[in-house]
Amino acid sequence: MPGQAEQFQEALVSSNQEIAETLFKEGLINLSILECIEEMVVPALDNIGVGWEQGEYALSQVYMSGRICEDLLDKYLPSENALRNNKPRMAIALLNDYHSLGKKIIYSALRAAGYNLYDYGRVETEELVGRAEEDQLELLLISVLMYSSALKVADVVKGLKKCCPDTLIAVGGAPFRLDRSLWQDVGADYIGTTSADVFKIVRSYRGADQDG
């Protein structure tokens, strides 16, 4: 239903929660909730994220879209619902910074796509490594805004290599977007500059589609 998906996307970029919900409910008449996520929510958030990267949309639209979708999914597919995807075991964290918008955007997008994940909030290196070990994470998503915080990812990588070498690390945020090889310098496994990138990373993760 391309027409409806496009209208849904339009409602999101216009920050019109009411129309977005009406379209989502109309989608549920003919589709299961997982199909609605796959055919409406994920493509819309993908397109808006890519559109931001290409200069078509603004960051505020990316954020508002994710928030609207997250609210919708919290309502129609609550966290405890068995249809929620708990694989991979993942968490998102804001490292050192106090600028949480990027983290919130990715958290909302993943929740809206039906994934459950931990939100560690703002943490420093040692705490982040400890929590990742405690939760036996398979994937750790790290968001930063400041360049100096981006460099701290190298310490997280070093710490995780010792205690949980199988945990993969994906990084995102302005420093990684503006310096395209920085993610490799700090030893991350992936870079994600949009929610579309993060969807790909999560899906490519081994076992991500199991148990879903």
Added chain:
Amino acid sequence: MGKEKMTSMQRVLTALEHREADRVPLFLPLTMHGARELGLSIKDYFSRAENVIEGQIRLQKKYGHDAYTGFFYGPAEIEAFGGEVIFIDDGPPNSGEPLIHSLEELDQINTPDISKVPVLQEVLKTIRTLNEKADGDIPVLGVVISPFSLPVMQIGFELYLDLIYNKKELFWQLMQVNENFAVQWGNAQLAAGATALAYFDPFASPTVIPRNIYLETGWLIARRIIAKLNGPTATHLASGRTLSVIDDLVKTGTGAVGVGSSETLRELKQVCKDKISIIGNLNGLEMHRWGREEILRRVKEAIDGAAQGGGFILSDSHGEIPWQVADEQLRNISDAVQEYGTYSRS
């Protein structure tokens, strides 16, 4: 045939008048590097105006760039509002937790009295002294954060977007407080001797907010503020896109625009030519890994793209060069401008 050597002030003013100077002017916004020069931590460096004055003078002598900056760090304005500033060893001071955590607390934010804020007084002392030392030969730059962009540090991104999108009345209430502050703070710096102000407004960029919303909000504010400031301004959108709002920025009355590295200078020049000067756009975040050849190539590319006919000042992409950029890279940039910066070749 070379032109007669100009002072930095003459060079910058000539470029801003959309004419070609003796060479392309260079701004190196080195806010933190003075600490390295003086062997101090970044926190200690910013604790006294005397340190920053000495740092700015040494750096300008070393690299021969065309301005002093009286700017300390962005969160100084948040300090004025009673907020927390967090110092780190290898980067600019960061603002801490937002001043408030819910919109119900918005009434708690009032316009500060700048005469009672020690860090702002140190900034004014720095500007005053640098202006005396420059003796009219070197511009001294001040910075005022746009009332439209300050709330990211005051109340956090998320709450602020909620305000812009859903709570217009409260948004304008906060803007009133911030506008009063911006005008007072900007004019205090000009009165102290700042030659011009950078009006730092990342939220004006279509990277952050759609243009239609900017025109109903930040653009109206910028137009009002710039009219009330007693000196020239250059609007800086940090690393955000600028191309689609250039004409809007011109209408705010600003004289120059600081541009990021995601757009080419050649494209920008076509839109800005004879209307607004361009400041930029060497990628500050990548700079620390550039060798001499790479620097020569980047500087040449920038100059070829935007310098012809004046209206261009070579600088970084964000308005602040990262701490990680080393002395060698800064020297190479300076040398490259000496080598490639003459207009006859552009």
